[in-house]
Amino acid sequence: MREFTCRVTALTKRFGAVVAVNDVSFTLSHGEIFCLVGPNGAGKTTTIKCILGIIRPDKGQIELLGEKMPHRRKKILRQLGYLPQTRALYSTLTVRENLWFFGKIKDMDGKILKKRIDEILERLKLTEHADKLIMHCSGGTQQRTALGAAVIHEPEFLVLDEPTVGLDPVLRTEFWKYFRDLVREKNITVLLTTHYLQESEYADRVSIMRNGTLIAIDSPSALKKRYSSVTMEEVFLNAIK
Numbered sequence: 001m002r003e004f005t006c007r008v009t010a011l012t013k014r015f016g017a018v019v020a021v022n023d024v025s026f027t028l029s030h031g032e033i034f035c036l037v038g039p040n041g042a043g044k045t046t047t048i049k050c051i052l053g054i055i056r057p058d059k060g061q062i063e064l065l066g067e068k069m070p071h072r073r074k075k076i077l078r079q080l081g082y083l084p085q086t087r088a089l090y091s092t093l094t095v096r097e098n099l100w101f102f103g104k105i106k107d108m109d110g111k112i113l114k115k116r117i118d119e120i121l122e123r124l125k126l127t128e129h130a131d132k133l134i135m136h137c138s139g140g141t142q143q144r145t146a147l148g149a150a151v152i153h154e155p156e157f158l159v160l161d162e163p164t165v166g167l168d169p170v171l172r173t174e175f176w177k178y179f180r181d182l183v184r185e186k187n188i189t190v191l192l193t194t195h196y197l198q199e200s201e202y203a204d205r206v207s208i209m210r211n212g213t214l215i216a217i218d219s220p221s222a223l224k225k226r227y228s229s230v231t232m233e234e235v236f237l238n239a240i241k
Helices: 044-051 073-079 095-105 110-123 139-151 169-186 197-202 220-226 232-239
Strands: 006-015 018-028 033-037 059-064 067-069 080-083 157-161 189-194 205-210 213-218
Touching: 006 044, 018 044, 018 059, 018 213, 033 044, 033 169, 033 197, 044 059, 044 157, 044 189, 067 073, 073 080, 080 139, 095 110, 095 139, 110 139, 139 157, 139 169, 169 189, 169 197, 189 197, 197 232, 205 220, 205 232, 213 220, 213 232, 220 232
Parallel strands: 033 189, 033 205, 080 157, 157 189
Antiparallel strands: 006 018, 006 059, 059 067, 205 213
């Protein structure tokens, strides 16, 4: 087994005069949930897009699943799962058809894919909506479908960009339970971003970003102790002072 799932070293990305990510470094272990938190514009999405090889960094190195990124992205593409902020679903397809489509993109065998779709429909409470067109589904149902599409092929490394934005508290809690179940059952690594600081309590480790810079990284309990805080909101406010 590899020593780590992902290693980011001195990552820097600029857009014109704006430094979106500035000298960021961290390492992700197998079977952990690693949470990037911070306000909008902190550099979270740019960081994960660089990790996935979607955009090329200006400086720094990224090693993901044993491969240098972005040069070796194609080699590990099928081992990656990605849920972007904007849902990449087809509105004129049903929930089931969307899951089938994304499974076939990952070149899944038809019999295996059919079984996997049934598992996801049940696990994410989508069974009753399976044959609804996405355009007729609620936002919560669409987001559950998008999550199902991201994990349909059982990726080794799962990236979730603001996966719970716009969801009610009950559904946010259900999503986090599913993330924990995935890690426990499949030993995958989950990297996610959120600006809901209270959610980071559920992560194994938290990295706080602000203005493109990583200002703190540790477990939620260790961060609260370091910054003499009761909540992660207090941690953030104390960390940026």
